[in-house]
Amino acid sequence: MDPLSMAAAEADAREAEQAKAAAAAAAAATEATTTCRGTATSGLPSFRDEFGVDITTSAGDLKPLPADPRKADVVSRVSSTASGNPAVGDGNGGNGGNGGNGGNGSGDLAGSWVCVPRAAGEPAATAAAAAAAGAPDELESEDVASASLASEYASALAPREEAAPGDATRGGALSADAAAEVLEKMRVESKEAMQGLMNKTERFFSWTKQKATQGMEDIQKEFNRPSNLPPKDPAEARAQQRQFTEMLANAQKREADVAKLKAQREAALATASQAWSRDIIPNFDEVRHTKRVRELWWQGLPPSVRGEVWRLALGNDLHVTEELFQIFLSHAKNKVRDAQRLSANHRGSRSSADGDAVSLDSNSVRDRAASGASDASGGGNGGNGGSGNGGSSGGADGEEAHADSRVVGREDSIQLIALDLSRTFPALGIFQSGGPYNEKLRNVLEAYVCYRPDVGYLQGMSFAASMLLLNMGDVETFQCFANLLNKPFQLAFFRMDVVMIRPYLDTFFELLAEHVPLVAARLDELNITAGMFLVEWLLTMYSKYMPLDMAMRVWDLFFLDGELSLFRTGMGILKMYGDVILSQSFDETAQLLSRLPADLDESVLFQCIASINPSPKHYQELLKEAMRRSKANPSKHLDR
Numbered sequence: 001m002d003p004l005s006m007a008a009a010e011a012d013a014r015e016a017e018q019a020k021a022a023a024a025a026a027a028a029a030t031e032a033t034t035t036c037r038g039t040a041t042s043g044l045p046s047f048r049d050e051f052g053v054d055i056t057t058s059a060g061d062l063k064p065l066p067a068d069p070r071k072a073d074v075v076s077r078v079s080s081t082a083s084g085n086p087a088v089g090d091g092n093g094g095n096g097g098n099g100g101n102g103g104n105g106s107g108d109l110a111g112s113w114v115c116v117p118r119a120a121g122e123p124a125a126t127a128a129a130a131a132a133a134g135a136p137d138e139l140e141s142e143d144v145a146s147a148s149l150a151s152e153y154a155s156a157l158a159p160r161e162e163a164a165p166g167d168a169t170r171g172g173a174l175s176a177d178a179a180a181e182v183l184e185k186m187r188v189e190s191k192e193a194m195q196g197l198m199n200k201t202e203r204f205f206s207w208t209k210q211k212a213t214q215g216m217e218d219i220q221k222e223f224n225r226p227s228n229l230p231p232k233d234p235a236e237a238r239a240q241q242r243q244f245t246e247m248l249a250n251a252q253k254r255e256a257d258v259a260k261l262k263a264q265r266e267a268a269l270a271t272a273s274q275a276w277s278r279d280i281i282p283n284f285d286e287v288r289h290t291k292r293v294r295e296l297w298w299q300g301l302p303p304s305v306r307g308e309v310w311r312l313a314l315g316n317d318l319h320v321t322e323e324l325f326q327i328f329l330s331h332a333k334n335k336v337r338d339a340q341r342l343s344a345n346h347r348g349s350r351s352s353a354d355g356d357a358v359s360l361d362s363n364s365v366r367d368r369a370a371s372g373a374s375d376a377s378g379g380g381n382g383g384n385g386g387s388g389n390g391g392s393s394g395g396a397d398g399e400e401a402h403a404d405s406r407v408v409g410r411e412d413s414i415q416l417i418a419l420d421l422s423r424t425f426p427a428l429g430i431f432q433s434g435g436p437y438n439e440k441l442r443n444v445l446e447a448y449v450c451y452r453p454d455v456g457y458l459q460g461m462s463f464a465a466s467m468l469l470l471n472m473g474d475v476e477t478f479q480c481f482a483n484l485l486n487k488p489f490q491l492a493f494f495r496m497d498v499v500m501i502r503p504y505l506d507t508f509f510e511l512l513a514e515h516v517p518l519v520a521a522r523l524d525e526l527n528i529t530a531g532m533f534l535v536e537w538l539l540t541m542y543s544k545y546m547p548l549d550m551a552m553r554v555w556d557l558f559f560l561d562g563e564l565s566l567f568r569t570g571m572g573i574l575k576m577y578g579d580v581i582l583s584q585s586f587d588e589t590a591q592l593l594s595r596l597p598a599d600l601d602e603s604v605l606f607q608c609i610a611s612i613n614p615s616p617k618h619y620q621e622l623l624k625e626a627m628r629r630s631k632a633n634p635s636k637h638l639d640r
Contacts, residue, residue, distance in 0.1 A: 448465075465481050522589075523581070542566070
């Protein structure tokens with residue numbers, strides 16, 4: 001065969017191979033342009049548009065997509081590559097898949113790229129790295145990885161195996177000029193895509209503002225009367241709209257002020273927490289009474305160190321240990337099981353054993369309190385054999401009631417704990433049945449009842465124990481609870497010892513008359529005694545009557561200054577609501593003091609507390625004199 005015939009045969013074979021490769025590239029291109037946004041779910045490919053909307057039919061076919069100039073550009077360039085038609089440039093379409101490079105070799109770079117399909121579920125970054133293989137380093141790195149449009153191009157386009165005849169390089173490698181052109185084009189298109197995203201964001205915020213304005217207009221329409229009524233006077237409508245605008249502005253300002261104060265307080269607590277942990281707690285006994293520590297303490301202890309500071313301030317004079325806690329807890333569990341069995345037997349034989357059964361419902365607790373504190377309502381102490389409860393009871397009845405109260409006041413009162421757990425901080429939902437702290441609180445209270453059977457359980461103890469448990473573990477809580485209730489002040493109230501309670505109430509009213517005389521005179525005028533509100537406040541140390549954060553700060557002050565801080569807090573509350581009390585009736589004032597408003601202003605309250613600062617020495621003198629009077633006349637009722 002002559003050389004001319006051999007060259008012709010080789011050309012025919014080469015064209016056949018190129019046509020076959022072009023057909024395969026066309027099929028791959030069609031798949032790539034659709035799978036670049038698809039993910040495999042439930043066995044069928046699912047495709048989503050640029051807004052995340054599923055565009056796949058139930059059969060797995062694609063729904064018609066809106067025109068996308070960027071995608072159309074990619075498809076048109078790929079199609080021109082496969083068909084051999086010039087895409088861009090002045091070539092005549094020779095060499096089939098070389099597209100625009102067939103003529104002068106100066107066609108658009110897109111003629112040298114074909115679509116590469118991405119496997120279903122393959123990460124875009126992986127597809128981009130695969131498509132960029134063989135491209136310059138600068139194309140692989142920051143532009144392909146950062147620009148979303150460049151990532152899309154890199155996922156869909158890959159260099160051909162064969163370069164154009166006119167190119168200076170072979171094997172699919174890009175020249176420096178071609179790579180620079182691709183890089184610049186990607187930068188421009190990425191910038192345009194980012195600008196489009198910013199325009200969409202701006203339109204969204206504009207739409208949101210329009211809706212908010214429309215909502216304000218709808219609210220303002222409420223100031224207009226219905227169409228079937230005469231219209232308002234324009235001046236009146238404008239005045240109401242002005243008032244509404246002022247009210248709204250004031251509400252927004254208050255919210256901003258509260259948020260600002262909260263942020264400032266959190267920042268201050270964060271700084272204080274470091275000072276407490278680093279400087280104060282390691283040297284607590286030496287620095288606790290210094291001016292700097294007292295100032296930090298007054299501002300409120302950081303939650304992260306509150307439990308530790310409380311424990312150090314209270315001490316452990318009783319030498320309560322974990323072993324002691326476990327011993328009494330085991331004893332308490334046995335006591336509960338025995339009581340449950342006895343209760344079941346008593347229910348079966350109640351009719352024949354009324355004289356032996358002891359009522360253990362919640363009324364028994366009130367009876368126990370009444371045996372010591374019922375004098376507040378004008379009766380003597382029935383337990384002394386007198387004419388308690390209005391003088392209608394004989395000595396035998398009084399002794400029987402007192403005996404029952406002693407039984408309930410000892411270990412048998414352990415059954416009352418379950419009743420109170422559901423009432424302890426119900427808004428928190430952690431001490432109720434099934435809550436994470438239910439069993440811990442129950443264990444602490446039951447162990448304490450067995451540890452101090454002479455005190456037993458009384459309503460209000462659950463609040464005191466839960467305040468400790470929120471800041472420390474159950475063993476530390478039992479230790480602090482035992483030491484706290486061993487102090488004369490708390491012991492007097494939780495044992496409902498009238499002889500010991502009366503001096504504290506008398507001292508409170510004497511201090512109130514000194515520091516808030518108008519309120520003291522008004523309460524005396526309304527015949528409202530301290531026994532009607534102060535006993536409940538002091539039993540729970542205000543934890544039941546204040547928001548939790550505020551109550552925590554009151555407890556901080558208690559561990560700083562002792563029982564005097566509780567008196568200052570009570571007088572601060574009365575001073576805070578002094579104007580209200582001066583204008584209210586007996587019923588209104590009694591209701592106010594028995595259930596404080598939920599929106600207590602913390603800053604105002606603690607300003608009132610700070611303004612009332614009796615000296616500890618004066619307080620002790622008043623208390624000592626009140627105790628002398630109480631012991632001299634033990635049958636006197638709680639007139640304060």
